Amino acid sequence: MKSARTSIIAGIALMAAGVLLLLDLLGILDSAALVWPLIFAAAGxxxxxxxxxxxDNWWAAIPGSVFLGLAAVMTVTQLWPGAAEWGGAVFFLFMGSGFGAVYLRERSNWWALIPCGVMLTLALVVALPQAWGGIPVAVVLFLGLAATFAALSLVPVHPGPSPRDGSHPGSGPLPGPGSYPDRPAALAGQPGxxxxxxxxxxxxxxxxLAVLGLIFALQATALLTASEFFVPVFLVLAGVAxxxxxxRHRAGAHPGAQHNVHGA
Known part of the structure; x- marks a missing residue:
């Protein structure tokens, strides 16, 4: 089985090399420019x-996405020079997909959602038109990071094994539900x-991050014309709060007094 698989891989590699050399001889494609993309693609x-x-090999998605992203960026920039400005966005998309695959393969790796969201946000930032300036970039960056952490709060996290489940050395298995005749089976198993x-x-x-993004969004839409308005408005809102x-604290501390006043 292993020899047949090796033969298939080697045959595909030889066919790809022959096609590239043929295209190079015909002047259709510069095969030397695709050497590094092919190396990165093979590593990915x-x-x-x-x-x-x-x-158990969930970690391999991270370097795999990096190498595949490098191969994609180099191929796009060499075959379509006009699309070079999209190279950064493509690379960040590949990296974000790699961290997303880490979480999908092993749900206990919830931390992978943070770099996944960061990479996808950076892909959006890089893809923005250069004429937009700095403030829209800050809006997309802060709101994208805020959405990342907000989505992380919705992810269910499974608790680790408790000391009573027999997972640590020197402890035996828990007794079954039938070992406690005076206890219901639901309480003995404790499914919750x-x-x-x-x-x-x-x-x-x-x-x-969402507040910072909204502040930059308001400033970008000219609702706030200068940054010196932030401090006075913040002080007023804090005083009102x-x-x-x-x-409310005073009203809740004297409910009887308010009742007597209304009764009189």
């Missing part, structure tokens, strides 16, 4: 094969203990 394909072979939960901390950077909090 090797890592991709390693990734698909076993679930392994239910996934959702993280709350990503909401903090998501909120901060403190007054509302004080009023």
């Amino acid at each position: 394909a090797a890592f991709l094969t390693l990734f698909l072979r076993s679930r 203990a392994a239910e996934p939960s959702r993280m709350k901390w990503p909401l903090i950077p998501a909120a901060v 403190l007054l509302v909090y004080a009023y």
